Amino acid sequence: MLTTEVEKEYYIYLKEEKLIKEKIVLFKYNFRQSLPTKDAFSDYLILGSGDLYDILTYTNAIRKIDKKAYIVLNDLAKFLSFLQGGVMDNTIISNVVITNNIDSIWEYLKTSNAVLPRNTINLLGDSYNPKTLINEIHNYRISKGGRRGDKVLLSICIPSFNRGYRALQNVKYLLQSLYDEEIEVIISNNGTQNETKEYYEKINDIDDARLKYFAFEQNQGFAINCSKVCELASGKFILLISDEDLVDFNVLGSVMSNLYKFKESLAIMRTSSTTQSKPTVKFAQPGKDALLTFMLTSNYMSGIILNNQLLKKHKGIEYVKENLNNSVCYYYPHMFWEILLCQYGHVLGSDMVLIKEGEAEKTEVPTVGIGESELEIPYYASIEGRLEQHQGFCNIFKTLEVCTADNDLYRSMYLTLCVKTMLLTRLSINVFYKKINADIYELLERAFVFCAREEFYKNNINSDPIKYQNDLGVITRSYNQIKIQL
Numbered sequence: 001m002l003t004t005e006v007e008k009e010y011y012i013y014l015k016e017e018k019l020i021k022e023k024i025v026l027f028k029y030n031f032r033q034s035l036p037t038k039d040a041f042s043d044y045l046i047l048g049s050g051d052l053y054d055i056l057t058y059t060n061a062i063r064k065i066d067k068k069a070y071i072v073l074n075d076l077a078k079f080l081s082f083l084q085g086g087v088m089d090n091t092i093i094s095n096v097v098i099t100n101n102i103d104s105i106w107e108y109l110k111t112s113n114a115v116l117p118r119n120t121i122n123l124l125g126d127s128y129n130p131k132t133l134i135n136e137i138h139n140y141r142i143s144k145g146g147r148r149g150d151k152v153l154l155s156i157c158i159p160s161f162n163r164g165y166r167a168l169q170n171v172k173y174l175l176q177s178l179y180d181e182e183i184e185v186i187i188s189n190n191g192t193q194n195e196t197k198e199y200y201e202k203i204n205d206i207d208d209a210r211l212k213y214f215a216f217e218q219n220q221g222f223a224i225n226c227s228k229v230c231e232l233a234s235g236k237f238i239l240l241i242s243d244e245d246l247v248d249f250n251v252l253g254s255v256m257s258n259l260y261k262f263k264e265s266l267a268i269m270r271t272s273s274t275t276q277s278k279p280t281v282k283f284a285q286p287g288k289d290a291l292l293t294f295m296l297t298s299n300y301m302s303g304i305i306l307n308n309q310l311l312k313k314h315k316g317i318e319y320v321k322e323n324l325n326n327s328v329c330y331y332y333p334h335m336f337w338e339i340l341l342c343q344y345g346h347v348l349g350s351d352m353v354l355i356k357e358g359e360a361e362k363t364e365v366p367t368v369g370i371g372e373s374e375l376e377i378p379y380y381a382s383i384e385g386r387l388e389q390h391q392g393f394c395n396i397f398k399t400l401e402v403c404t405a406d407n408d409l410y411r412s413m414y415l416t417l418c419v420k421t422m423l424l425t426r427l428s429i430n431v432f433y434k435k436i437n438a439d440i441y442e443l444l445e446r447a448f449v450f451c452a453r454e455e456f457y458k459n460n461i462n463s464d465p466i467k468y469q470n471d472l473g474v475i476t477r478s479y480n481q482i483k484i485q486l
Helices: 052-064 076-086 102-111 131-141 164-174 197-204 222-232 249-261 288-294 308-313 316-322 327-331 333-342 383-399 401-405 407-431 440-451 454-460 465-484
Strands: 009-014 019-025 044-048 069-073 096-099 119-122 154-160 183-189 211-215 237-240 266-273 282-284 304-307 346-356 367-370 375-378
Touching: 044 052, 052 069, 069 102, 096 102, 102 131, 154 164, 154 222, 164 183, 164 197, 183 197, 183 222, 197 211, 211 222, 222 237, 222 316, 222 327, 222 333, 237 308, 249 266, 249 346, 266 288, 266 333, 282 288, 288 333, 288 346, 288 407, 304 308, 304 333, 308 316, 308 333, 316 333, 327 333, 327 383, 333 383, 383 407, 383 440, 401 407, 407 440, 407 465, 440 465, 454 465
Parallel strands: 044 069, 044 119, 069 096, 154 183, 154 237, 183 211, 266 346
Antiparallel strands: 009 019, 237 304, 266 304, 282 346, 367 375
16 A cells, blocks of 8 residues: 555555556445344354455444444455555454455354354345254364363253143254254253153154253152253353243344353342243342342243353352242242342343243142142142242341342342232232132232241341331232232
């Protein structure tokens, strides 16, 4: 490049031809507000002639969304001339790989764990479509010999029992994902012995390096099975889903982008489902903010995403396995994990509907008969079960570092729990107990009295009688509002 008398204005000089080809002015390029995007998580492939303006128009926008650009130029010498003598700041193209040979890009991607550039920007105007080559690389990466497996961002974990056909269909569906090095699919069969057992064997026979399959010989209970899929996970994050629910691939890319963007600070991401889960849309700070916003709101498991490293660092799996006598750990281990991790990182609540809920099937859980007719209902939905869960959460709260350090937060969490317990009691009454002509107001009062016990409060929450009276007022007002709605 030859300088002119005007700042940032140059001539391109072709040495071999001894010819001044054209005059260019640096950095007069447009800023693109949007990019042609097929997949929100994937990187970009740019096919160009070597024109600086065209390339920088896109690479600048790509850099701003923290993606990489693979650039294939048919006039590489022209583009490289802009780099001579520091004329162009290297940071402008710090997110790019440049070549004049597309085969070298494919060789690099085939042997690396980099995200595949499924977003293509073709500035040449020809009909070349790299989709076939990208798919070939993808197929190589998911083979046993081609997978590296050292850059998994998301482990999709499915604890399953007695639903082999649904599980098989779900696994087949998930393995259609265009992601390879970025995901893994983990399924644990909880000792199924019914007529669907053969379908689990078909899962085990699937030839895809992204799949991890485990089977217990006998049913270990939901909590142990849920813990097992988390133990097997090697991803930065763990997505828990039921075998009857599906991940929406149209949303997964955006979720993956958020996980990658906040990977250093995010403890939990709460996504939405079609009907059951609608978390608060918020980026909550660790500790009080996260706990009071999200705790006790994840009864529906599918769609919760946990930071794998934090879960294992703070021994969340071990706690569940060692406390199966706690109803929370036994029935809702993911809710404990959510509370635990809220202490140690940000929590992102999203309205992105990642989970497409499937038709619910009967789940084998402990049951109890109620009323003279001995109507059989899940034990966790009985009044006794609800009160046991209340006590279980209280026991968990006492172990949390954040509650030990901040009693006002501990009190707020307890009040939130009391409201939750009374709401769940009302739900059980409406769904089950009204069928047996029970005294519904007496049942709700039992939950209120249990939550409002003075001796328990002073021994476990706060011994100050004034604070007890204040909190009793809050519990009583909530009880009266819920009672009206029976």
